[in-house]
Amino acid sequence: MVGPQQALVLAAQGVTSGPLQSWIQDNIVPLVLLAIAIIILWIGGRGDNAGVARRSVGLVIGLVALGIAVSGRAADVGAFLARLITG
Structure with missing residues (x-):
């Protein structure tokens, strides 16, 4: 486990999680979407349209x-949703 001081040292050395985030977006996310599509097609093939x-x-x-x-735009989306409620 990395403590707060060790995290500061790593940040000062330029170690970031950018490559890991990029790898997850490029590899894991498409696999999850493919699995979801296969599951929906399987459920639809059984005739359970309401379940789909x-x-x-x-x-x-x-x-x-x-x-x-x-996308990294969570703050902008949150501000937009807040403006919808508060006017």
């Missing part, structure tokens, strides 16, 4: 959250 519809709504919400997280 229920799961699709949740998946769309999850994909929106994933898109916000990987």
Whole structure:
């Protein structure tokens, strides 16, 4: 486990999590999306259209959250949503 002082030393040395984030976005995210598509096609193939519809709504919400997280624009999205409520 990296303590606060060790984290400062690593940051001062230029060690960042950028390459790891890039690798996750390039490799893990497409695999997760492929798995989701296969599961939805499998459920739809059984004739459970209502189940597909229920799961699709949740998946769309999850994909929106994933898109916000990987875009780095979460603060802008939060400010926009706050303006919708407060006017």
